[in-house]
Amino acid sequence: MIKRTFILAFLSLCTLGAAVSVLASGYQGRSASSQQPKTLYIVTTTAHLADIVHNLDPGHIRVESLMGTGVDPHLYRPTSSDVIKLKKADLVIYNGLHLEGRMVELLETLAQEKPAIAAAEQLPPGMLLEGPDNATDPHIWMSVPIWEAVTGIVTDTLIAHDPSYQDTYRQKAALYKGKLEKLDGWIKESVATIPKGNRVLITAHDAFGYFGDTYGLEVIGVQGLSTESEAGLQRIEALTDRLASEKIPAVFAESSLSDRNIKALINGAHQKGHTVARGDMLYSDALGQSGTVEGTYIGMMVHNVKTLTKSLGGKPPVFALDNELALNAP
Ligand SMILES: [Zn+2]
Incomplete structure (x- = not known):
């Protein structure tokens, strides 16, 4: 009601032409703001995975990793603020293969509520190494070609959640993979x-x-x-x-x-x-x-x-x- 009264009062003060022009510019403003992409909030467990997301960001991603420098992921227990971040996230990316040994239950429960992917567990099994005790080695980032494959998995995941930016994701992924190939050769x-x-x-x-x-x-x-x-x-x-x-x-x-x-x-x-x-x-x-x-x-x-x-x-x-x-x- 307030809006309608305001518009009527406004029209009575303006010539029709001026009103049309103001309304048209208002319309353009709304149109531009509707094109502003919604921020995609992504939470990763390790900083390694956040670094991939950072390299693929078209400009509207906010990425946070739960584990900072010096943190041992095998022993890391999530804090209550971590749980809040995970609940708020649009997308969760974790390593998997039991790297986050004390978060497995939490991450698996979360995956039933929202998109949560274990990046390492999507690699072809032939790429993975068995360690002692027949456990699969989770430290996949130590091989650059494998990390390139993980970059591909993260790229596909981002495109699936944010398809209108697929071209940008692909371009950024190609640029980053080029750097990884230089690193591998060196x-x-x-x-x-x-x-x-x-x-x-x-x-x-x-x-x-x-x-x-x-x-x-x-x-x-x-x-x-x-x-x-x-x-x-x-x-x-x-x-x-x-x-x-x-x-x-x-x-x-x-x-x-x-x-x-x-x-x-x-x-x-x-x-x-x-x-x-x-x-x-x-x-x-x-x-x-x-x-x-x-x-x-x-x-x-x-x-x-x-x-x-x-x-x-x-x-x-x-x-x-x-x-x-x-x-x-x-
Ligand atoms: Zn380790």
Whole structure:
């Protein structure tokens, strides 16, 4: 009623022509605002997955990851604010394959209420590796070609939910996949510079299986696939024997885990007469601090490869995207 009275009063003050012109401009305004896309709110468990979404964003996505830097996804328990975020999300993307070991029930329940996809579980089974105990290895981001396949899965999911932007999603996906291919080629060149006898990567837990499989390194985690199992003294003893007898030059701590076992290896090898260097910390299950180069997937992989290549006696070549990474650090 107020609206009608306002329009009548308005018309009585204006010439018909002016009124038509004002109404027409009002109509255009509404038309433009109706074209504003609705914000799509996406929640991911890991920052790795949020990074893919960020790279595909046509400009109306708000993406948040629940697990920040230094967080161990195997042991992570969702907080009450995480549950609120998951309930509010238009779309939830998680890794799956039991990476989020303590969130499985919550995520599976959520998937009955809203779109929630386990990205790793949509990969062709032939791409996946079995770890010890016949468990499937969930650390899929460690192989760049597999991560490219995950990028494809996330792209298809976004297109299914937001089909009017499918061309933009496809263009952005192609651009990002081009960068991943450059990264993959550079990792192969870097690893090729490591003396063959030194291509052994010893880390705190079994996060690097896909990395070793794709790039030709033997990978040994002191703990198993999940950080829930403790490494026994016998395992530490056997590994220090190997370090000493094969003169393996370095072992590596991980950003999301305590370095207790790595210190035990270094001390054990020292007692057997072999000095093992402590390689710089590697990012395994969490990205670096957001706002830094290592806070992106590509930046994290570049850090890891430079670190392990140098510590194992190789010399990584210059990476073509180094400058771009530094400039674009979010
Ligand atoms: Zn892990």
